[in-house]
Amino acid sequence: MSNAAPVPERIVVVGFGPVAARLIEHLEPFVAAGCVALTVIGQEQDAAYNRVLVADVAVGRTRESAIRLADAAALIAAGVDVRLGARAARVDRPFRRVLLDDGQAIGYDRLVLATGSRPLLPRLEGLHDELLLPPGVSFLRDLSDARAVSAALAARQRIVVLGGGILGIEAALAAAEEGGRVTLVHNGRAPMERFLGEGSRVLAAALTRAGITVVAGTSTGITLTDGRFSGLTLEGGTQVNGGALVLACGVRPRTELADGCDLPTAAGILVDHELRALDTQDIWAIGDCAEVRCWDGSCPACIGVTTPQGLIGPGWQQADQLGRAFAADLSGVPAAVVGLPDRRDAVLVLKARGVDAVTAGETDADPWTVEPGLAVAVWTDPGHGRYAKMVTRDGVLTGLVCVGMPRTGAELVLLFERGSELPADRSSLLRLDSIEGAGAARTPGPDATLCRCAGITRGTVQESVHSGCATVQDVSVGTRAGTGCGGCHDEIRAVIEQHFAVAS
Secondary structure (H helix, E strand, O other), X not given: OOOOOOOOXXXXXXXXXXXXXXXXXXXXHHHHOOOXXXXXXXXXXXXXXXXXXXXXXXXXXXXXXXXXXXXXXXXXXXXXXXXXXXXXXXXXXOOOEEEEOOOOEEEOOXXXXXXXXXXXXXXXXXXXXXXXXXXXXXXXXXHHHHHHHHHHHHOOOXXXXXXXXXXXXXXXXXXXXXXXXXXXXXXXXXXXXXXXXXXXXXXXXXXXXXXXXXXXXXXXXXXXEOOEEEEXXXXXXXXXEOOEEEEOOOEEXXXXXXXXXXXXXXXXXEEOOOOEEOOOOXXXXXXXXXXXXXXXXXXXXXXXXXXXXXXXXXXXXHHHHHHHHHHHHHHOOOOOOOOOOOOOOOEEEEOOOOOOEEEEEOOOOOOOOOOOOEEEEEXXXXXXXXXXXXEEEOOEEEEEEEEOOHHHHHHHHHHHHXXXXXXXXXXXXXXXXXXXOOOOOOOOOOOOEEEOOOOEEHHHHHHHHHOOOOOHHHHHHHHOOOOOOXXXXXXXXXXXXXXXXXXX
């Protein structure tokens, strides 16, 4: 009878971003117990950090250390094989191994692809390779990009941001707030027109008041002086001069490894409701690279839009789901049958000081559309930078746009996430942002979600503060609230201030 210790199961995770870091947390106890040999392959030289807050690092508002989500040295000390600066070149499915570009081969029993997404390179004359950008041109995706933008700010160069989405706008606002000279270039009539509709013009005016030069036009190429970026050329020949160009033109899921080993892909790597790659037994995908769409054509959850949402919250939920499933399997304890979280409509929040916008749900409906049960209310006050749109079906809020009205926006988001009916007098909600109505907004109860990214309730944050957490960072460490997009930091501060105001 053999007394040999059982051979640990080999789990390989390709990608070391926020979603992979969350999965690793679930696997660490099994590494410590000796039943899992875990290898993590990260293409960057840095361990996992919060990409959503890279712009804050770029402008000096946040330190790099404050956005880190994993400690490579600590993981190595705990027995995890961490490979930083390593690139997975190919997955050899027949032999169950990942081949690195340096020729090494890493065998696996279970493979998890957490490769995330990559920034889109716009079609511009002078830009041909996302890996070989000219000096002065960068994305704003990783810490090396943040350092490049930080250097441009320090040199007092004009920064040109190309892209009128949330990422581009937040980057432009952050740089302007820290004293930078910024030009934002976008397509369409106004930034975020696709999401905000007419409210985008109100937002454009707010950006101008914030000191940002807003330029509408189609970009055609870049100008280099002595090999370095010096200007952006628009259709018609208009030149936008600057010393640095930040590309914020969207992202796409990274599916190269899956494509190279014949895994089914669409917008992302196709996975079933257990996050297992279709037609496989030993490969899973989570996060921005994963598209949940099973083979059952009648599955209600897989009808409609299934593309990855590109948000950190759903990725963390997937990491938790897979981590719990792996843990149950490794420990031999049957896991409760839990399906994927419902694919909720994304609530898009513009996070900036003094400029706020939020949108969610169906927002294309026209106020004059005649359709049973549909009602659309729109209020515009461009002189004061305010806009609100509420779309309801049978009285229930199904879509919203709110610009320049933070209290009204917060109340509408609360009603939207609860699937609540709006009051018969829609104008009552608008009064929340008036001087008279400033204190009239409902205080969310303890069961209300405070941090949408991590799924943390207000009650959990309150308990954390009651137990002694006195800063946003303390609360984040103890509860994970605020570790995602950062949009709830002000709410966490408000809970802290309220607690200590009462305590004093």
